[in-house]
Amino acid sequence: MKLKNSRIEKHHIEDFVGRTYMSFCVLLLITIIVSMVYFVASKGISTFTSGDVSVTDFLFGTKWSPEADTPSFGAFPFITGSFLVTLLAALIASPLSLCAALFMTEIVPGWGKKLLQPVIELLAGIPSVVYGFIGLSVIVPFLRNNLPGQGIGVAAGALVLSVMILPTITSVAADALASLPQNLKESSYALGATRWQTISRVIIPTTFPAIMTGIVLGMARAFGEALAVQMVIGNAPFVPKSLFESASTLTSVITLGMGNTTMGSAHNNALWSMALVLMLMTFVFVFFVRLLERRNKI
Amino acid sequence: MGTSATAVRESFQTEDLSIFYGTYEAVKGISLPFAENTVTALIGPSGCGKSTFLRSLNRMNDEISGSTTKGSIWIDGVDINASGTDVIKLRQKIGMVWQKPNPFYKSIYDNIAFGPKYHGVKGKKALDEIVESSLRKAALWDEVKDRLKDSALALSGGQQQRLCIARALSVNPQILLLDEPASALDPVSTGKVEELIKELKEELRIVIVTHNMQQAARISDYTAYFYLGSLVEYDKTDKVFTNPENQMTQEYIMGRFG
Numbered sequence: 001m002k003l004k005n006s007r008i009e010k011h012h013i014e015d016f017v018g019r020t021y022m023s024f025c026v027l028l029l030i031t032i033i034v035s036m037v038y039f040v041a042s043k044g045i046s047t048f049t050s051g052d053v054s055v056t057d058f059l060f061g062t063k064w065s066p067e068a069d070t071p072s073f074g075a076f077p078f079i080t081g082s083f084l085v086t087l088l089a090a091l092i093a094s095p096l097s098l099c100a101a102l103f104m105t106e107i108v109p110g111w112g113k114k115l116l117q118p119v120i121e122l123l124a125g126i127p128s129v130v131y132g133f134i135g136l137s138v139i140v141p142f143l144r145n146n147l148p149g150q151g152i153g154v155a156a157g158a159l160v161l162s163v164m165i166l167p168t169i170t171s172v173a174a175d176a177l178a179s180l181p182q183n184l185k186e187s188s189y190a191l192g193a194t195r196w197q198t199i200s201r202v203i204i205p206t207t208f209p210a211i212m213t214g215i216v217l218g219m220a221r222a223f224g225e226a227l228a229v230q231m232v233i234g235n236a237p238f239v240p241k242s243l244f245e246s247a248s249t250l251t252s253v254i255t256l257g258m259g260n261t262t263m264g265s266a267h268n269n270a271l272w273s274m275a276l277v278l279m280l281m282t283f284v285f286v287f288f289v290r291l292l293e294r295r296n297k298i
Numbered sequence: 299m300g301t302s303a304t305a306v307r308e309s310f311q312t313e314d315l316s317i318f319y320g321t322y323e324a325v326k327g328i329s330l331p332f333a334e335n336t337v338t339a340l341i342g343p344s345g346c347g348k349s350t351f352l353r354s355l356n357r358m359n360d361e362i363s364g365s366t367t368k369g370s371i372w373i374d375g376v377d378i379n380a381s382g383t384d385v386i387k388l389r390q391k392i393g394m395v396w397q398k399p400n401p402f403y404k405s406i407y408d409n410i411a412f413g414p415k416y417h418g419v420k421g422k423k424a425l426d427e428i429v430e431s432s433l434r435k436a437a438l439w440d441e442v443k444d445r446l447k448d449s450a451l452a453l454s455g456g457q458q459q460r461l462c463i464a465r466a467l468s469v470n471p472q473i474l475l476l477d478e479p480a481s482a483l484d485p486v487s488t489g490k491v492e493e494l495i496k497e498l499k500e501e502l503r504i505v506i507v508t509h510n511m512q513q514a515a516r517i518s519d520y521t522a523y524f525y526l527g528s529l530v531e532y533d534k535t536d537k538v539f540t541n542p543e544n545q546m547t548q549e550y551i552m553g554r555f556g
Contacts, residue, residue, distance in 0.1 A: 110363060183396045187462065190411035191469055192390040196400055201412065206403045 020105075037279070042278025047073070049271040058273060064237040064256075066267035073270040075250070077239045079277065081154070082249040084103030084240070085229060086222040088158035089165055094215050096162075097169035101211075104170075105177040106199055116170075124167035134161035141234055149244030152234035157249070160228050165218035172214030176207040209292045214294065220285035224278060226251035250274045302305075303316040309334070310473060310503060315379070317359060323414050324350045326343055326527040329368065331396045337495060339514035339535065343550065344366070351524070352475050355505065356392040357385050365413035373473075375507045375548035390417060393466030399458035401450035401465070404441050407434075409461055413469040436464035437494055447495045456487025463494065474498065476506040480513065492517050511551055515539050523547045 053073045061074020066119050100120070104113045139159050144151030180203060188198040204211070226249075234246025235256060254271050261268040306384045317325040322514040332338050340348040350359065357378065359365045370377040378388050390413075401409050410429040419425055429446065433439040438460045442453070452462055459479060466474060474497070480488040495504055495517050499547050514521055514535065521538040523531045523546075531538060531547040542548045 181398070181400060183398065183400045184402070185394065186361060187394070187400050187465070188402070189361060190356060190358065190389055190392075190394040190413070191385050191416070191465065192388075193416050194386055197416055199548070202402055 013030045017188075039073065040272065040275050040279055041177075043269065043272035044279075045273075046263070047273040050266070050269065052266045058270070062239055066261075066270060071266060073266070073273075075253075075270070075277070077237055078248050078250045078274065080239050080254050081233070081247040081280050082223055082251070082278075082281075084154055085157040085161055085233070085249060086246070088154070088221050088243075089161035089222045090215055090219045092158065092162035093166050093169055093218060095213070095216075097166055098173055098211060100166075100170045101173035102199060102203075105175050106195070106203065120167045120188075123163070124171070128164065128225060128228040131160055132228035135228060135232040143244065147244055149242070150246065151244075152232055153244045153246050154233065154240050155240075157229045157233040157244040157247075158243075160232055161222045161225060164225060164228060165222050168218040168221055169211075169214040172217060173207070173211045176210030176214070177203065180206060205231055212293045213289050216285055216288045217268055218275070220282060222283055223285070224251060226255045230255055250278050254278075267284055309372075309374050311372050311438075312351075312355070313370040313372060314387050314473050315351070315354065315367065315371060317347070317354050318366045318368070319362075320364050324527055325354070328524075328529045330522055330532060331436065332503050332505055333520070334503055335499055335501075336519040337506060337517055338520045338522065339518035340505065340507045340522050340524060341509075341511065341514050341550070342530075344509075346524040346547050347527040348395065348522075348524045349477055352477055352505060352507050353394075354379075355382070355473070356389050356394055356476055359393065360385060390469045391471055392473045392475060393469065393471035394475040395459070395462050395477065395479050398482050400456055401453070401458050401461050402406060404450060405447045405452070407446040409465050410468045413465065417469055432464040432468040433461075435467050436460045437490060437497075438464055456483050456490060459483060459487065459491060460494065463491070463498075467498075468484050472502055474502055474504045476504060478507055478509060481509060488513075511539075511553070523550060525550075 047053055047058065051293075053061075058073055058075050059079065060076050061072060062076050063072045063074045064077060065072050100116060104116045135156055139156050140151035142151075143153075143156055145147070184202065184206065185198055188202045189195075193201070229249055230252035232249065233252060233254055235248050236246035237248055237253070238245075240247040254274055257267065257271050261271065301370060303508065311330060313329050314327045315325060315329070316323060316327050328351060330338070340352060342348050353359050354367050355371060357367075359367060365378055369379065371379045373388075373391065376383075400411060404412070407429055410432050411425045414425060414428050430439060430443075438457060441457060442448075442461075450458065453461060459482075463479070479495075480491045481495075483491065492513065495506065498504060500517075506514075506518065518535045520532065521535045522529055523538065523542075523544070525546060529540055531544045533543070538547060539551060542551065
């Protein structure tokens, strides 16, 4: 058998075709992403380059009246709204998710996992409009009847979001817990530690970066969620003074406003600027996840 | 089976101990004594049940769902395999070290202080003393005394394993179970761990599972040869290695089988 051969064989062609196809797909993907980022960034920046609004007025201005005679584009209420519902949702969902993940992996790994796994996958698969609808017909009336305010508002938005990000945090945390070396737990048990001591002092601290990764991913989802929040938050363009007051988020303002503005108008550009803020925040979330993953490896 | 296995009742011994994974009998009715200040080596081919047997001695198999343990494990006249045993208390008496070094993701100091904290040791001074004495016993003190606050994961594999031994010693156990403690270590670290085992047996009983015949011959006083879940031979290590009664034992030790 001759191993040195200048002839082109079948396996050479296969290899070549495969590599070309893969390279093409990757290039296409990169091109799409880069052009999307470029598009959003160029549209978003045009608000400031056209001289309509300054960056500080946009980020910290509290007055949003795009259709007035002297329009003002202060997005601060929406930025606060977005952060507020996101943080609240994470605060509500994180402990619940952690407990669910611990239940699945540590407390009752047998039927606990069999029962919870499909439930969590189901929760992740429900469309956001359904969440919003349930929020509108269950949570909002409940809040209206039991607490001050109209029911719609920050609290309702945060509650709906917390259910929506529950599966994200739970599944990331459960994966992290399940990947712990078995004998790490055992060496804690072997020292006479109880299950609770083992969970609180060994298991959680060891998987902490991964759990945080899950929380950040959940927050990223909450931050970007539009429809469900828009249905229950009330969409008032003000910085809310209480959790039971109507407010808006960046996403809800974009979805509500996009259809009613003309391309190139100051109002439309301002919406793009908000989209840019959302995108930058997503980058920040991704950056945090990377950072946590690197810490996780040590 | 060696006759000496049940002739004298030791304060620590198993009696007719069987362990099942579901319906599979991994360990079949083994009675073994563990004399004070001795090292007992459990040898045998992979899957022979020696690790399962070792893990049953501090009820670690409780953590594996579907496993059941029948028979008795006597410690000072108490059958710890009986229901109602305080497993938490029991495990303070019986320390365990695994094949792969598994320090907690904590500082060197906190790794050692972990156990004592849960057993009522209070105050920094008392903990400091335990940390120092445990690390000294594990012959690690001189190497780490200046960096007790550093992460335990920054230590080398051999140091990590000695840290794990120190951690096991921190709760003052009477018995130490070692599951192939040196098989993931280089020869120098292995030597140190073996040295340590010889010193530690002055204070406690040691049961060690090993795949290394030379190691078993070097460090143990008694050797038990397991095969397919049964105890084939048990005797003084000298006897087992020079003049085994059973043909199978001889072939395994000579490396012709297993």
